[in-house]
């Protein structure tokens with residue numbers, strides 16, 4: 001795989017673990033990587049920073065051999081290499097943990113790892129090795145458990161273990177903490193620091209800038225596919241890092257002037273709903289009242305009924321008609337389309353699959369929830385109006401893409417999220433349900449989305465935001481309630497909400513006292 005020495009160094013100086021020279025990759029009109037140069041030293045935790053669509057994932061997929069660059073060279077420990085595919089990357093010592101896991105639900109942890117490694121050793125020997133490596137890096141994983149029993153954090157540990165068993169010299173992690181609870185993220189950092197201390201290099205992508213400052217010892221910043229800065233994030237601030245990414249000053253959100261909340265626009269009455277799937281959560285006696293003009297934040301750790309509550313509110317799960325009232329009218333037995341027709345909009349958690357269709361163009365994706373206003377007489381679609389709507393969404397919400405004909409799958413994760421959130425806000429709903437509205441979105445776009453949600457509420461809509469990001473809820477919500485074990489606490493005004501109080505409720509401490517009985 002090696003073909004000659006690319007970097008000449010004085011005797012005794014170790015070459016970088018990985019060097020990239022002039023890496024370029026074009027997708028149609030979009031230059032995703034533009035002559036990128038990058039060096040990662042042995043044992044370095046190196047951050048790759050950039051706004052949504054800056055080209056981070058593209059670059060990492062090139063290093064891991066998933067896609068081929070149009071131009072440029074890769075050097076591994078000083079020698080030029082061709083990384084033809086992920087097998088070639090793994091043979092060099094490169095491991096990658098993707099945002100989306102590829103585990104078989106019905107197999108055990110050990111069986112999944114055996115499949116991923118293509119290992120010839122017997123399952124018993126592999127199980128022993130998994131236990132040893134898990135203990136060495138503090139990764140609590142039980143090899144005999146079936147994957148469908150595991151939380152998202154545990155599944156990520158399985159993926160990491162699978163990489164570690166190959167003794168990588170470079171580990172690539174693409175937004176690993178976006179699916180983790182804070183204490184799980186702390187555990188991940190301990191593991192990564194240990195790995196780095198042993199000489200393994202880490203390439204780390206995240207939009208969480210405080211996390212980058214705490215963990216990474218070097219950073220390369222991309223903007224529109226080009227390297228625009230290199231720095232030591234430990235001596236930067238989150239703000240200065242954001243400004244490097246954006247090439248300008250970071251805006252701030254401003255709360256619209258205080259206004260009295262209006263009449264209840266979404267009311268839930270003692271909603272009890274059995275879990276819809278084997279590992280789901282039963283909702284128990286949920287009562288809530290969202291008023292026009294306010295943002296109600298639902299805090300809590302995923303897996304405590306968030307998915308089920310949103311499904312019941314959006315109409316994907318039906319209940320007794322009077323269990324859910326939309327502007328005073330019973331809608332519990334109605335489906336999503338009928339609720340949308342009454343002014344409800346919904347930003348789901350999974351952007352591809354439920355929020356948008358990967359194979360559709362952006363124009364078609366705009367149409368998914370926005371048929372109103374783009375139908376011509378006799379029910380035909382007015383394609384000019386559809387295209388104009390998609391173009392407006394792209395411009396208004398700063399979606400980086402090649403145009404309205406771009407397929408959903410061609411957008412970076414954060415840009416797809418901006419498009420979906422924008423499509424729902426732009427509909428001018430009277431009630432908006434938003435699940436993790438800024439998930440995977442860069443800091444500038446996250447500010448813009450939070451501002452849009454606050455403006456929508458100030459204009460008279462009721463907005464319900466489900467988020468694990470407490471700082472986000474404290475910034476935008478008027479009241480916050482906590483979902484824990486399928487029960488919802490009574491809401492508290494944001495002025496009375498402290499991290500400690502919310503943390504207690506997340507643990508379920510007060511639920512027996514306050515929540516209505518099931």
Ligand SMILES: Nc1ncnc2c1ncn2[C@@H]1O[C@H](COP(=O)(O)OP(=O)(O)OP(=O)(O)O)[C@@H](O)[C@H]1O
Pocket residue numbers: 027030031032050051052053054055056057058059400401402409410411412413414415440
């Ligand atoms: N398969 C593809 N076809 C067309 N365009 C693509 C494809 N993959 C990526 N792009 C484009 O290349 C650009 C860079 O995308 P990439 O996913 O690398 O960004 P990113 O920095 O990882 O973004 P995010 O932070 O949102 O994940 C984007 O504008 C994207 O639309």
